[in-house]
Amino acid sequence: MARRDEQKRPASPASVTDPSAVLEPLLSRRSVVVGAALAVGASVMQGMAAPVPQARPTPPIVPDGPVPDPTTVLGRLPNELGVRSQFEKAKRRPSNTSSQSPLDDLYGAITPSELHFERHHGGVAVVDPATYTLLIHGLVERPMIFTLDDLKRFPSASRICFLECAGNMARGAKEETRAQQVCGLTSQSEWTGVMLSTLFKEVGVRPDASWFLAEGQDAAVMSRSIPLEKAFDDAMIVYAQNGEAIRPEQGYPARLLLPGWEGNTNVKWLRRLELSTRPFMTREETSKYTEAIKGDKARQFSFVIDARSIITSPTYPGRVEKGWIEIRGIAWSGRGKIRRAELSFDEGKSWVAATLQAPVLSKAHTRFRHLYEWDGTEVTVMSRAVDETGYVQPTVRELVDARGPGSGPYHLNPITGWRFRPDGSVTFRTEKWA
Amino acid sequence: MKRALALSFVLITAAACNRADAPPSRFGFGRAATPAEIQTLDIDVGPDGVGLPAGQGTAVAGAPVYAAKCATCHGSAGEGTPIAAALVGRIPNDSFNYATSTGGDRRKTVGSWWPHATTLYDYIRRAMPFDKPGTLTPDEIYAVTAFLLAKNEIVKDDFVIDATSLPAVKMPSRDRFVADDREKSNRVR
Numbered sequence: 001m002a003r004r005d006e007q008k009r010p011a012s013p014a015s016v017t018d019p020s021a022v023l024e025p026l027l028s029r030r031s032v033v034v035g036a037a038l039a040v041g042a043s044v045m046q047g048m049a050a051p052v053p054q055a056r057p058t059p060p061i062v063p064d065g066p067v068p069d070p071t072t073v074l075g076r077l078p079n080e081l082g083v084r085s086q087f088e089k090a091k092r093r094p095s096n097t098s099s100q101s102p103l104d105d106l107y108g109a110i111t112p113s114e115l116h117f118e119r120h121h122g123g124v125a126v127v128d129p130a131t132y133t134l135l136i137h138g139l140v141e142r143p144m145i146f147t148l149d150d151l152k153r154f155p156s157a158s159r160i161c162f163l164e165c166a167g168n169m170a171r172g173a174k175e176e177t178r179a180q181q182v183c184g185l186t187s188q189s190e191w192t193g194v195m196l197s198t199l200f201k202e203v204g205v206r207p208d209a210s211w212f213l214a215e216g217q218d219a220a221v222m223s224r225s226i227p228l229e230k231a232f233d234d235a236m237i238v239y240a241q242n243g244e245a246i247r248p249e250q251g252y253p254a255r256l257l258l259p260g261w262e263g264n265t266n267v268k269w270l271r272r273l274e275l276s277t278r279p280f281m282t283r284e285e286t287s288k289y290t291e292a293i294k295g296d297k298a299r300q301f302s303f304v305i306d307a308r309s310i311i312t313s314p315t316y317p318g319r320v321e322k323g324w325i326e327i328r329g330i331a332w333s334g335r336g337k338i339r340r341a342e343l344s345f346d347e348g349k350s351w352v353a354a355t356l357q358a359p360v361l362s363k364a365h366t367r368f369r370h371l372y373e374w375d376g377t378e379v380t381v382m383s384r385a386v387d388e389t390g391y392v393q394p395t396v397r398e399l400v401d402a403r404g405p406g407s408g409p410y411h412l413n414p415i416t417g418w419r420f421r422p423d424g425s426v427t428f429r430t431e432k433w434a
Numbered sequence: 435m436k437r438a439l440a441l442s443f444v445l446i447t448a449a450a451c452n453r454a455d456a457p458p459s460r461f462g463f464g465r466a467a468t469p470a471e472i473q474t475l476d477i478d479v480g481p482d483g484v485g486l487p488a489g490q491g492t493a494v495a496g497a498p499v500y501a502a503k504c505a506t507c508h509g510s511a512g513e514g515t516p517i518a519a520a521l522v523g524r525i526p527n528d529s530f531n532y533a534t535s536t537g538g539d540r541r542k543t544v545g546s547w548w549p550h551a552t553t554l555y556d557y558i559r560r561a562m563p564f565d566k567p568g569t570l571t572p573d574e575i576y577a578v579t580a581f582l583l584a585k586n587e588i589v590k591d592d593f594v595i596d597a598t599s600l601p602a603v604k605m606p607s608r609d610r611f612v613a614d615d616r617e618k619s620n621r622v623r
Contacts, residue, residue, distance in 0.1 A: 221560035283557035292532030302614035404533030
């Protein structure tokens with residue numbers, strides 16, 4: 001098998017993070033592997049009397065030159081922590097404030113935890129789970145403190161849902177834009193934790209409470225006011241993501257999860273909930289995460305993510321060939337289930353329903369796919385989502401007409417598309433916003 | 435005897451089922467929080483001023499604090515830099531036509547966009563300075579708050595900002611904010 005051009009080789013053994021590469025600088029990577037394999041073989045022949053050498057957990061072995069026939073080489077033995085194939089290159093795309101999920105490299109409905117988008121306002125906090133506590137106070141009968149173990153003793157629940165940053169739209173993106181850059185600040189996980197209603201029943205909510213403050217323990221001491229109804233609808237305090245403890249950048253060891261609501265309200269590294277009669281008017285719900293609308297007003301507490309979709313394949317910088325193409329993408333809505341994902345091949349004049357991948361879950365990324373036979377002539381493929389409330393994903397023009405050209409940057413969910421060109425290239429369908 | 439045994443079995447089973455089917459309203463997990471523990475973490479400041487600590491400051495006192503701790507990122511006059519938002523500036527006549535006008539300076543500053551003066555104290559205490567959050571004293575936070583309000587021509591340079599005066603400051607954009615109404619319809623709003 002030919003080595004892929006983009007594959008990185010270590011410049012020297014010392015550049016590899018495996019400590020063995022530093023400890024054994026005189027050995028090439030290949031000879032270390034062969035040596036380990038021989039040692040294992042010897043111990044097997046001795047009826048396992050000799051201790052089995054510890055298999056090296058990371059990183060994957062990057063071969064020098066072509067990959068040898070795998071039927072001729074003893075493979076790596078079982079180890080403690082798996083890593084993805086050395087040939088897989090999907091990465092987040094980081095900036096100073098966020099990193100985008102590689103939507104165009106993903107399959108199915110779950111985002112691998114290591115590729116979940118990030119957005120934080122004071123870096124990734126390091127919180128010791130042994131000393132972690134969650135305080136619930138304010139308008140409650142019994143102000144209480146819960147440890148992480150306490151949270152895990154309560155009845156648990158798991159839910160698959162998306163998270164999305166409210167500012168997840170690259171307005172005015174150029175033709176050479178990946179789906180990851182267009183709206184990669186959304187990801188999906190299975191989250192496990194305790195229903196917030198369970199905790200609120202434990203502390204006893206006073207009748208005059210109507211809002212609660214959720215506060216994190218990062219360097220921004222992130223804080224948002226949340227209407228109390230959400231707590232008794234579907235809010236959760238989660239400590240697990242995709243079967244393991246949640247990732248540090250997702251709020252380890254525990255975060256608030258508000259299905260369908262803008263990412264910022266899902267406060268990470270959660271340390272405190274305070275119940276109150278009114279919102280707290282924190283910076284993130286006044287100076288940020290508010291949108292100008294017509295009438296010289298600003299929209300506040302705009303929590304729900306409206307329905308949207310994006311085609312993830314084929315997209316830039318991928319290529320297309322004449323013949324059958326499976327057009328793939330994701331559709332989602334913070335208001336509930338996706339009812340339809342539709343495609344247009346004529347600039348939105350007509351729409352055809354794509355196939356939805358079951359199960360179609362509420363407030364969840366839903367895969368769609370559609371078989372299309374391309375004749376090689378230029379065509380633009382657009383997608384739009386329709387959710388169970390009947391909300392139809394709008395065009396840029398409809399958004400601008402409804403809110404004004406200067407609205408944003410939050411809650412922009414326009415229809416997008418991709419152009420298949422006769423030379424086989426695929427480019428983003430550009431659009432003027434104002 | 436047999437009947438009595440059978441009956442008690444039924445009763446025991448029923449009791450077990452009851453326990454399984456009806457979880458308690460409270461589990462007894464966790465422990466009571468002490469007033470001291472609550473006070474340590476309860477740092478939020480509301481729009482009514484609830485939560486503001488003792489202390490005070492003026493723009494005059496805030497100028498050197500701003501210059502030393504804030505200007506590097508936000509600019510010497512709060513004009514903003516590529517790495518941090520503009521904090522100072524008003525739109526002519528406080529028109530707030532952000533959505534409909536795309537021309538001119540439409541930066542969202544403390545003077546043009548922030549609806550509550552209390553948010554300044556709350557946020558500076560939480561998150562600023564960016565590289566050393568939580569290091570300013572209450573008097574320094576009051577003073578920097580006063581400095582930003584004065585630079586935005588909302589209060590005078592010698593106006594004393596404290597727990598009483600701060601919530602009474604009326605911001606130019608105070609009445610511009612409306613509740614989200616998108617979910618009242620399935621049409622785009």
